[in-house]
Amino acid sequence: MIPGMNPRKMKQMMKQLGMDIKPIEDVQEIVITTPKGRYVFDQAEVAIMKMQGTVTWQITGEPRFEEAEAVIPDEDVELVAGQAHVTPEAAKAALVETKGDIAEAILRLSS
Structure with missing residues:
Protein backbone atom coordinates (compact mmCIF):
# COMPACT_ATOMS: atom_id res chain seq x y z
CA MET A 1 0.00 0.00 0.00
CA ILE A 2 0.95 3.61 -0.46
CA PRO A 3 1.94 5.27 2.83
CA GLY A 4 -0.58 7.83 4.05
CA MET A 5 -3.38 6.57 1.79
CA ASN A 6 -6.66 5.30 3.16
CA PRO A 7 -6.76 1.48 2.63
CA ARG A 8 -10.45 1.58 1.69
CA LYS A 9 -9.80 4.27 -0.92
CA MET A 10 -6.84 2.26 -2.23
CA LYS A 11 -9.04 -0.84 -2.68
CA GLN A 12 -11.65 1.27 -4.48
CA MET A 13 -9.01 2.68 -6.86
CA MET A 14 -7.64 -0.80 -7.53
CA LYS A 15 -11.13 -2.06 -8.31
CA GLN A 16 -11.66 0.82 -10.76
CA LEU A 17 -8.38 -0.11 -12.48
CA GLY A 18 -9.53 -3.73 -12.76
CA MET A 19 -7.01 -4.99 -10.20
CA ASP A 20 -7.85 -7.80 -7.82
CA ILE A 21 -5.33 -8.94 -5.20
CA LYS A 22 -5.97 -11.98 -3.03
CA PRO A 23 -3.52 -13.34 -0.45
CA ILE A 24 -2.98 -17.09 -0.10
CA GLU A 25 -3.22 -18.06 3.54
CA ASP A 26 -1.08 -20.57 5.47
CA VAL A 27 1.68 -21.00 2.88
CA GLN A 28 4.14 -23.55 4.28
CA GLU A 29 6.86 -23.72 1.63
CA ILE A 30 7.62 -22.52 -1.88
CA VAL A 31 10.32 -24.13 -4.03
CA ILE A 32 11.66 -22.70 -7.29
CA THR A 33 13.84 -25.21 -9.13
CA THR A 34 16.52 -24.16 -11.62
CA PRO A 35 19.33 -26.14 -13.28
CA LYS A 36 21.80 -24.69 -10.74
CA GLY A 37 19.71 -25.47 -7.66
CA ARG A 38 16.58 -24.72 -5.68
CA TYR A 39 15.34 -21.53 -4.02
CA VAL A 40 13.36 -22.57 -0.95
CA PHE A 41 11.07 -20.12 0.85
CA ASP A 42 10.21 -21.65 4.23
CA GLN A 43 8.07 -18.71 5.29
CA ALA A 44 6.64 -16.50 2.60
CA GLU A 45 3.67 -14.32 1.90
CA VAL A 46 2.00 -15.07 -1.41
CA ALA A 47 -0.56 -12.96 -3.25
CA ILE A 48 -2.31 -13.46 -6.57
CA MET A 49 -2.88 -10.26 -8.55
CA LYS A 50 -5.22 -10.17 -11.53
CA MET A 51 -5.08 -7.12 -13.75
CA GLN A 52 -6.40 -6.72 -17.28
CA GLY A 53 -6.51 -10.47 -17.88
CA THR A 54 -3.00 -11.11 -16.58
CA VAL A 55 -2.39 -13.16 -13.43
CA THR A 56 0.74 -12.41 -11.42
CA TRP A 57 1.97 -14.35 -8.38
CA GLN A 58 3.91 -12.30 -5.86
CA ILE A 59 6.20 -14.01 -3.35
CA THR A 60 7.56 -12.00 -0.44
CA GLY A 61 10.14 -13.62 1.82
CA GLU A 62 13.77 -14.64 2.20
CA PRO A 63 14.82 -17.79 0.29
CA ARG A 64 17.69 -20.12 1.01
CA PHE A 65 19.57 -21.60 -1.93
CA GLU A 66 20.30 -25.33 -2.22
CA GLU A 67 22.81 -26.21 -4.93
CA ALA A 68 21.84 -28.98 -7.31
CA GLU A 69 23.69 -32.23 -6.95
CA ALA A 70 25.94 -32.87 -9.92
CA VAL A 71 24.77 -35.75 -12.09
CA ILE A 72 27.89 -37.70 -13.03
CA PRO A 73 27.51 -39.95 -16.11
Whole structure:
Protein backbone atom coordinates (compact mmCIF):
# COMPACT_ATOMS: atom_id res chain seq x y z
CA MET A 1 0.00 0.00 0.00
CA ILE A 2 0.95 3.61 -0.46
CA PRO A 3 1.94 5.27 2.83
CA GLY A 4 -0.58 7.83 4.05
CA MET A 5 -3.38 6.57 1.79
CA ASN A 6 -6.66 5.30 3.16
CA PRO A 7 -6.76 1.48 2.63
CA ARG A 8 -10.45 1.58 1.69
CA LYS A 9 -9.80 4.27 -0.92
CA MET A 10 -6.84 2.26 -2.23
CA LYS A 11 -9.04 -0.84 -2.68
CA GLN A 12 -11.65 1.27 -4.48
CA MET A 13 -9.01 2.68 -6.86
CA MET A 14 -7.64 -0.80 -7.53
CA LYS A 15 -11.13 -2.06 -8.31
CA GLN A 16 -11.66 0.82 -10.76
CA LEU A 17 -8.38 -0.11 -12.48
CA GLY A 18 -9.53 -3.73 -12.76
CA MET A 19 -7.01 -4.99 -10.20
CA ASP A 20 -7.85 -7.80 -7.82
CA ILE A 21 -5.33 -8.94 -5.20
CA LYS A 22 -5.97 -11.98 -3.03
CA PRO A 23 -3.52 -13.34 -0.45
CA ILE A 24 -2.98 -17.09 -0.10
CA GLU A 25 -3.22 -18.06 3.54
CA ASP A 26 -1.08 -20.57 5.47
CA VAL A 27 1.68 -21.00 2.88
CA GLN A 28 4.14 -23.55 4.28
CA GLU A 29 6.86 -23.72 1.63
CA ILE A 30 7.62 -22.52 -1.88
CA VAL A 31 10.32 -24.13 -4.03
CA ILE A 32 11.66 -22.70 -7.29
CA THR A 33 13.84 -25.21 -9.13
CA THR A 34 16.52 -24.16 -11.62
CA PRO A 35 19.33 -26.14 -13.28
CA LYS A 36 21.80 -24.69 -10.74
CA GLY A 37 19.71 -25.47 -7.66
CA ARG A 38 16.58 -24.72 -5.68
CA TYR A 39 15.34 -21.53 -4.02
CA VAL A 40 13.36 -22.57 -0.95
CA PHE A 41 11.07 -20.12 0.85
CA ASP A 42 10.21 -21.65 4.23
CA GLN A 43 8.07 -18.71 5.29
CA ALA A 44 6.64 -16.50 2.60
CA GLU A 45 3.67 -14.32 1.90
CA VAL A 46 2.00 -15.07 -1.41
CA ALA A 47 -0.56 -12.96 -3.25
CA ILE A 48 -2.31 -13.46 -6.57
CA MET A 49 -2.88 -10.26 -8.55
CA LYS A 50 -5.22 -10.17 -11.53
CA MET A 51 -5.08 -7.12 -13.75
CA GLN A 52 -6.40 -6.72 -17.28
CA GLY A 53 -6.51 -10.47 -17.88
CA THR A 54 -3.00 -11.11 -16.58
CA VAL A 55 -2.39 -13.16 -13.43
CA THR A 56 0.74 -12.41 -11.42
CA TRP A 57 1.97 -14.35 -8.38
CA GLN A 58 3.91 -12.30 -5.86
CA ILE A 59 6.20 -14.01 -3.35
CA THR A 60 7.56 -12.00 -0.44
CA GLY A 61 10.14 -13.62 1.82
CA GLU A 62 13.77 -14.64 2.20
CA PRO A 63 14.82 -17.79 0.29
CA ARG A 64 17.69 -20.12 1.01
CA PHE A 65 19.57 -21.60 -1.93
CA GLU A 66 20.30 -25.33 -2.22
CA GLU A 67 22.81 -26.21 -4.93
CA ALA A 68 21.84 -28.98 -7.31
CA GLU A 69 23.69 -32.23 -6.95
CA ALA A 70 25.94 -32.87 -9.92
CA VAL A 71 24.77 -35.75 -12.09
CA ILE A 72 27.89 -37.70 -13.03
CA PRO A 73 27.51 -39.95 -16.11
CA ASP A 74 29.20 -43.37 -15.96
CA GLU A 75 31.18 -42.50 -19.10
CA ASP A 76 32.78 -39.57 -17.29
CA VAL A 77 33.70 -41.78 -14.34
CA GLU A 78 35.32 -44.34 -16.67
CA LEU A 79 37.22 -41.62 -18.54
CA VAL A 80 38.61 -40.02 -15.36
CA ALA A 81 39.45 -43.43 -13.84
CA GLY A 82 41.34 -44.44 -16.99
CA GLN A 83 43.19 -41.15 -17.44
CA ALA A 84 44.17 -40.77 -13.76
CA HIS A 85 44.80 -44.50 -13.21
CA VAL A 86 42.50 -44.69 -10.18
CA THR A 87 39.47 -46.74 -9.13
CA PRO A 88 36.04 -45.76 -10.42
CA GLU A 89 35.03 -44.86 -6.84
CA ALA A 90 37.93 -42.39 -6.52
CA ALA A 91 37.13 -40.98 -9.96
CA LYS A 92 33.47 -40.46 -9.06
CA ALA A 93 34.41 -38.80 -5.76
CA ALA A 94 36.74 -36.40 -7.61
CA LEU A 95 34.01 -35.62 -10.16
CA VAL A 96 31.49 -34.88 -7.41
CA GLU A 97 34.04 -32.66 -5.67
CA THR A 98 34.71 -30.72 -8.90
CA LYS A 99 30.98 -30.59 -9.81
CA GLY A 100 31.47 -32.72 -12.91
CA ASP A 101 34.55 -30.95 -14.30
CA ILE A 102 36.44 -33.82 -15.97
CA ALA A 103 39.72 -31.97 -16.54
CA GLU A 104 39.84 -30.65 -12.98
CA ALA A 105 39.07 -34.12 -11.58
CA ILE A 106 41.91 -35.68 -13.60
CA LEU A 107 44.32 -32.95 -12.51
CA ARG A 108 43.44 -33.39 -8.83
CA LEU A 109 43.86 -37.16 -9.00
CA SER A 110 47.10 -37.00 -10.98
CA SER A 111 48.96 -34.62 -8.66
